[in-house]
Amino acid sequence: MAVVGIPILEDLYPVTMDMWPLESKEFNRIWPFYENLKQGRFTTTKCKDCGFVAYPPRVICPECYSENLEYIDLPTKGKIIVFSEEVKGVPLGFESPLIHAVIDLGVDPVRRVLSRIVNCPAGVLKQGDEVQLAVFPVPAFPIEKGKAGTIMAERVFFAFEPVKK
Amino acid sequence: MARKAVILAGGQCKWGVREAHIVDLFQEAAKACLDDIPTLKPKDIDGLIVATSYAGRCSFQVNTAPVVAERCGLKPTSICTRCDTLCAGGSTGIILAKGLVEAGAADIVMVAGGEKLYTPQKWEVFYSELASVDHDWDGAQGMGLPPPFFALTAQEHMMHYGTKKEQLAAVSVANYNYAADNPVAQMQKKLTLEEAMSAPIVVPPLTLYDCCPITDGAAACIITTDEIAKKFTDRPLVYIRGTAQVCLNSVSANFPGAHLADWKHTRIAAQKAYERAKVTPNDVKVAQTHDCFSISEVIEVEELGFCKKGEGGEFCGSKQIEIGGKVPVNTDGGLLAVGHPFGATGIRQAIEIMKQLQGRARHQVKDADIGLTHNLSGANAEHTILIYGREPVK
Numbered sequence: 001m002a003v004v005g006i007p008i009l010e011d012l013y014p015v016t017m018d019m020w021p022l023e024s025k026e027f028n029r030i031w032p033f034y035e036n037l038k039q040g041r042f043t044t045t046k047c048k049d050c051g052f053v054a055y056p057p058r059v060i061c062p063e064c065y066s067e068n069l070e071y072i073d074l075p076t077k078g079k080i081i082v083f084s085e086e087v088k089g090v091p092l093g094f095e096s097p098l099i100h101a102v103i104d105l106g107v108d109p110v111r112r113v114l115s116r117i118v119n120c121p122a123g124v125l126k127q128g129d130e131v132q133l134a135v136f137p138v139p140a141f142p143i144e145k146g147k148a149g150t151i152m153a154e155r156v157f158f159a160f161e162p163v164k165k
Numbered sequence: 166m167a168r169k170a171v172i173l174a175g176g177q178c179k180w181g182v183r184e185a186h187i188v189d190l191f192q193e194a195a196k197a198c199l200d201d202i203p204t205l206k207p208k209d210i211d212g213l214i215v216a217t218s219y220a221g222r223c224s225f226q227v228n229t230a231p232v233v234a235e236r237c238g239l240k241p242t243s244i245c246t247r248c249d250t251l252c253a254g255g256s257t258g259i260i261l262a263k264g265l266v267e268a269g270a271a272d273i274v275m276v277a278g279g280e281k282l283y284t285p286q287k288w289e290v291f292y293s294e295l296a297s298v299d300h301d302w303d304g305a306q307g308m309g310l311p312p313p314f315f316a317l318t319a320q321e322h323m324m325h326y327g328t329k330k331e332q333l334a335a336v337s338v339a340n341y342n343y344a345a346d347n348p349v350a351q352m353q354k355k356l357t358l359e360e361a362m363s364a365p366i367v368v369p370p371l372t373l374y375d376c377c378p379i380t381d382g383a384a385a386c387i388i389t390t391d392e393i394a395k396k397f398t399d400r401p402l403v404y405i406r407g408t409a410q411v412c413l414n415s416v417s418a419n420f421p422g423a424h425l426a427d428w429k430h431t432r433i434a435a436q437k438a439y440e441r442a443k444v445t446p447n448d449v450k451v452a453q454t455h456d457c458f459s460i461s462e463v464i465e466v467e468e469l470g471f472c473k474k475g476e477g478g479e480f481c482g483s484k485q486i487e488i489g490g491k492v493p494v495n496t497d498g499g500l501l502a503v504g505h506p507f508g509a510t511g512i513r514q515a516i517e518i519m520k521q522l523q524g525r526a527r528h529q530v531k532d533a534d535i536g537l538t539h540n541l542s543g544a545n546a547e548h549t550i551l552i553y554g555r556e557p558v559k
Contacts, residue, residue: 005285016222017292021301055418056302082324082425084316086368091291094307102317102425112424114317114417116306157305 013142019093020138024153027143030057032071037156042076042133044110045069055109076133077163078105081112085122097122103131103160116159125162134161166392169557170263170405173273173387173394174202175516180382180504181351187217187224187281187383188236194277194383194509195237202387204397205273207237210387212244212274214262216254216508219280222293233277243271251297252455253410253540253549254278255384255511260408260551262388272393278508279383290379298544302416311457312376314417314425314544316368319460322426323370325475328463330370332478334361336459337374337501339487343528344498351380351504375459380504384512386519391557403522406535406554407442409434412547420545426460431468431541434548438537439470442552443559446470449552450533451521452492453514455540456499462486465539466494469550488528496521496528507542511549514538518553 003009015022023034033056036043046053047061048068055074060067083101090098099117117125118134136159140152176197178190185193199205215230226232230247234240244265250257255278262274282290294309308314322328341356356374364373391402411434413421421429439445446469454469456462463477471492472480480486486494497503497517500510518536520526526533534556540549 019292019295020305056416082317082320084313084320084368086313086316089367091294091307091310092288093292093295098307098313100306100308100313100317110418112418112420114303114306114308114314159306 018141020155020157022141023155024143029059033057034156036071037135037158040076040133040135042074042158043071044074046072053109074110075105075107078103078113078131078160080125080127080129080131082127083117083125087122099125101125101131101160117161118159119161130163131160132163134159168267168269168390168392170266170388171391171394171402172259172405172515172519172553173389173398174198174205175384175386175512175519176201177349177384177509177513177516178382179349180380180506182283183281183381185281185381187220187226187279188232190279190281190381190383191233191277192236194279194385195275198275198385198387202397205387207239210239210273210275211242212262212265212271213239213241214244214258214274214276215247216249216258216276216278216511217247217280218249218251218254218507219282219293222296223284223290224281239275244274250542250547250549252457252505252507252542253511253547254508256514256538256540256549256551257410257511259386259388259405259511259515260410263405263408266388266390273387273389275385275387276512277383277385278510278512280506280508281381282379282506283381299415303544308417308544311544312368312371315458315460316371318425318464318545319370319458321424322460322464325424325426326478328478331358331362332482333370333375333459333463334358335482336456336462336486337361339481340456340495340499340501341374343496344502346527347498347503350498350502351378352498352502371458371460374501377457377500377505380506382504382506382509384509384516386512386515401523401555403519404554404557405551406444406558407438407440407552408550409437409441410547410549411437415543415546417544426464428464428468428545428548431465431548434550435469438550438552442554444535444552444554448535449492449537450535451496451518451530452494452537452539453496453499453517454494456495456501457505457541459501461541462494462499466492469537469539488530493528493530496526496530511538511540515551522553522555
């Protein structure tokens with residue numbers, strides 16, 4: 001489908017308009033984070049030399065600059081510290097209600113993660129409510145692979161959702 | 166004699182929803198700047214620092230400095246570059262210009278900031294805000310547009326310190342009333358507490374007047390040394406006494422405070438800037454702080470040391486930010502009412518402090534000799550402070 005005003009962009013993918021990360025290994029060295037997400041795991045990197053756990057994941061340890069890192073699991077359940085609900089004027093790409101919360105996952109460095117809360121109507125959330133990781137598909141993006149043609153890189157992303165009582 | 170940086174002159178174009186290209190706005194600002202110092206000609210300017218963040222997205226133009234230089238008739242021979250620290254770009258440019266002129270690497274530098282944010286279809290600027298925060302982490306969580314982040318901040322301030330909505334509204338009222346007679350402000354109307362309190366909800370507890378608008382605009386100022394400045398002006402010199410820029414995190418999960426209303430990075434920036442300027446918070450007679458939201462100003466007056474931590478609501482609600490109060494803040498109307506074209510804001514603040522310290526501000530603070538500007542940028546990821554004075558640091 002053509003882009004209004006710019007017909008040359010018909011069927012082309014503008015990465016500068018992509019709201020999701022380029023998660024595939026061709027474009028991102030922390031691709032294991034996203035592969036782990038696909039398995040329902042919320043992970044980050046830990047330095048095998050100095051033990052420092054960084055969030056988000058890195059390709060070097062920000063404390064000792066070692067490249068000797070491993071992926072470790074973070075908790076997938078936490079509690080709401082504070083939240084906001086946006087009902088009107090939700091920006092393009094997100095649905096109303098757009099709910100954000102600061103979540104305590106109980107361990108450093110994820111004691112105050114700011115995340116979207118999905119699968120939750122407006123007006124029901126309370127401080128202290130338990131939430132859990134929610135992984136959902138987001139649109140795949142095309143990568144040109146020379147003679148092999150173009151492949152579609154499948155993607156997921158994450159938010160948190162209320163734990164059903 | 167050590168070279169000491171001063172702000173010599175400055176001007177801004179009309180801010181608001183502008184029927185203009187970004188390069189038009191920069192030309193208007195450059196003219197407003199040189200109109201403020203008729204003895205200075207474009208050929209005298211040997212350096213240009215351009216502060217813009219959205220030119221790349223909303224005007225499809227990167228490497229903006231040569232574009233601005235050419236359109237404004239400048240032919241820099243010392244420096245011609247762009248800096249991008251979003252909401253703090255203008256202040257960053259001034260810090261860089263100070264260093265260059267004091268080091269002798271440049272003599273007369275124009276720092277010009279501007280943005281053209283209103284695109285033919287409005288969705289695009291809002292959508293582009295996904296790039297204003299850490300894109301892959303906070304942007305993808307829908308934190309691009311800042312009201313939710315500052316709504317959470319306001320909630321935590323209310324939870325921890327008992328701040329009231331009326332105290333947030335008092336900031337909006339003060340800043341709108343400062344801007345009511347400012348001909349270049351986006352919002353030129355008086356605001357009452359009743360109007361502020363009954364305004365439409367944006368994200369609770371923030372309502373319409375708690376949030377700064379989207380703004381097209383540009384501003385420019387001239388940074389040089391005191392000895393050079395004396396050749397061009399008889400006005401009192403306004404020295405850049407001390408500066409600091411502090412960045413401790415980018416992704417919101419690594420926010421450095423104990424909670425979102427605890428701005429440790431602002432405190433560190435303030436301490437560094439006060440030390441370098443050899444002044445204390447009690448010396449500051451007037452300040453331009455980053456009131457992107459009313460709650461921001463409430464927290465800033467605390468973290469800058471104008472009142473105790475947690476008492477910002479009371480400070481703002483009891484008219485201490487107004488003329489006659491302890492520290493008049495955002496005396497030209499601030500971001501809330503003058504508007505916020507990101508790269509231009511720090512320059513607008515510097516111009517207002519320059520005018521205050523020269524005794525020619527529209528809402529003049531009596532005997533103002535020390536003034537301060539402050540910016541936050543991104544998802545509260547960086548803080549930038551400059552302290553100006555009628556005398557240099559000795």
